[in-house]
Amino acid sequence: MKWLLNFLKGKWLGHPLHPILVHVPMAMWPGALIFDLLSKWQIGGNAMVRLSFYAIAFGLIASVLAVTTGLIDWTGIKKEKPAWKIGLYHMILNLVVALLFAINLGLRMQNFRDASTIAGAPLLLSVVGTVLLIGSAYLGGMMTYHYGISVARMSKDKWRKIAEAGGANVPPE
Amino acid sequence: MLKDFLEGKSLRHPIHPMLVHFPIGLFLLSFLLDLASLAFPSVPSLVRDSFYAMLLGLIMALVAAVPGFVDYTDIRSDHPGKRTATAHMILNFMVVVVYGINLGVRSSSLLDPKISMGPFILSLVGVGLLSVSGYLGGHLVYDQGIAVGRHKRHLPPPRDTIHLVPPIPGADAVFVPVMAAQQLRERETLRVEIDGQVMTMAKVDNQIFAFQEFCTHRFGPLSEGKFEGFNVQCPWHNSCFDVRTGEVTNGPAKINLKTFKVEVRESKVGILLSRETKSL
Numbered sequence: 001m002k003w004l005l006n007f008l009k010g011k012w013l014g015h016p017l018h019p020i021l022v023h024v025p026m027a028m029w030p031g032a033l034i035f036d037l038l039s040k041w042q043i044g045g046n047a048m049v050r051l052s053f054y055a056i057a058f059g060l061i062a063s064v065l066a067v068t069t070g071l072i073d074w075t076g077i078k079k080e081k082p083a084w085k086i087g088l089y090h091m092i093l094n095l096v097v098a099l100l101f102a103i104n105l106g107l108r109m110q111n112f113r114d115a116s117t118i119a120g121a122p123l124l125l126s127v128v129g130t131v132l133l134i135g136s137a138y139l140g141g142m143m144t145y146h147y148g149i150s151v152a153r154m155s156k157d158k159w160r161k162i163a164e165a166g167g168a169n170v171p172p173e
Numbered sequence: 174m175l176k177d178f179l180e181g182k183s184l185r186h187p188i189h190p191m192l193v194h195f196p197i198g199l200f201l202l203s204f205l206l207d208l209a210s211l212a213f214p215s216v217p218s219l220v221r222d223s224f225y226a227m228l229l230g231l232i233m234a235l236v237a238a239v240p241g242f243v244d245y246t247d248i249r250s251d252h253p254g255k256r257t258a259t260a261h262m263i264l265n266f267m268v269v270v271v272y273g274i275n276l277g278v279r280s281s282s283l284l285d286p287k288i289s290m291g292p293f294i295l296s297l298v299g300v301g302l303l304s305v306s307g308y309l310g311g312h313l314v315y316d317q318g319i320a321v322g323r324h325k326r327h328l329p330p331p332r333d334t335i336h337l338v339p340p341i342p343g344a345d346a347v348f349v350p351v352m353a354a355q356q357l358r359e360r361e362t363l364r365v366e367i368d369g370q371v372m373t374m375a376k377v378d379n380q381i382f383a384f385q386e387f388c389t390h391r392f393g394p395l396s397e398g399k400f401e402g403f404n405v406q407c408p409w410h411n412s413c414f415d416v417r418t419g420e421v422t423n424g425p426a427k428i429n430l431k432t433f434k435v436e437v438r439e440s441k442v443g444i445l446l447s448r449e450t451k452s453l
Contacts, residue, residue, distance in 0.1 A: 027198020155316040163387035166371030
């Protein structure tokens with residue numbers, strides 16, 4: 001089990017894995033909304049309806065891995081840190097977003113092969129899902145760029161050497 | 174200011190990493206659709222779908238390049254991340270060219286049931302280059318801390334490290350003038366290296382202080398830190414130190430900073446480097 005945990009944390013890569021995986025849903029779902037809107041404006045026709053379907057499906061597959069790795073990264077944050085709470089909101093929002101896009105995909109299953117434009121309900125779900133996703137992604141970015149979660153975690157030995165070479169006081173190893 | 178906007182200071186986030194999700198995801202999707210067209214040629218419009226995904230990806234790649242370039246110019250020239258960033262930029266430029274050619278090549282055969290070999294190979298090359306480049310981008314953030322906590326600071330970080338040599342090597346105490354310290358503005362910083370000691374010099378409340386450059390938590394760059402009162406805050410994990418004494422005023426750091434004596438001699442500002450500070 002330990003090796004699986006280390007794999008999901010991205011230790012083999014020297015980088016956290018979660019921020020890599022999230023590129024897929026983060027691009028696919030807003031992308032699906034754009035393709036929906038294009039089909040609504042009668043640009044591209046059925047090709048856009050299909051493209052949007054494929055994008056949502058690809059996003060969902062990747063989000064399963066993104067949720068798993070994200071959950072593991074989150075359990076590594078101490079509860080008293082402000083980033084813990086942000087991580088919790090980030091996770092809840094993401095679960096809601098993934099659920100919305102799963103329903104969205106289900107609604108499209110019937111007629112994405114022939115429809116030349118997207119129906120109202122799935123379009124609305126794409127809009128709501130994308131808005132929530134952007135909010136959630138902002139919180140995720142906050143964790144990295146404001147609180148430094150996972151920053152210099154796997155490279156800390158390298159930085160320690162640089163700091164020591166620069167004559168700095170350093171903490172015990 | 175336009176530069177602050179493109180660095181995402183008002184959003185309290187860098188903008189480039191937000192935008193890059195789109196080209197990475199969409200180029201990957203177009204590659205999967207290419208593969209799908211080879212595996213399931215009976216499914217209609219896969220080749221066309223791949224084209225549209227790639228087109229949107231390329232548009233977003235060009236948009237992402239603008240704040241990316243601005244972020245690049247902000248990295249200190251001798252930062253270990255500068256070379257990574259240069260490689261990241263060159264690779265991304267190649268990715269854009271490869272996808273530009275790819276779109277041009279496939280634009281005339283959008284109704285084909287299967288993608289032809291030429292554009293498929295270009296997709297393969299594109300995804301390969303993009304993966305390496307994306308990895309380097311992640312390296313810049315998660316290994317080298319580029320743009321982490323940058324929005325907290327109002328003044329630009331030092332552009333270079335100033336390297337100085339003590340005039341009398343081996344003496345018990347030597348005064349090393351730092352010319353650039355004369356022109357420091359309030360809360361502006363210098364990154365100075367004297368005889369192997371790397372330090373931040375900062376002007377706080379009209380006085381100049383000098384302390385070790387590296388945070389004692391995970392060694393973040395204090396010359397890029399934020400100043401509040403007499404505190405410097407590390408951009409990475411927000412540890413705070415008193416610039417006068419080097420004492421930790423807020424964690425996660427637990428060890429105090431090494432501080433250096435700043436003196437004015439013959440109206441020159443400089444560091445008094447003594448044997449004790451060297452051996453400490």
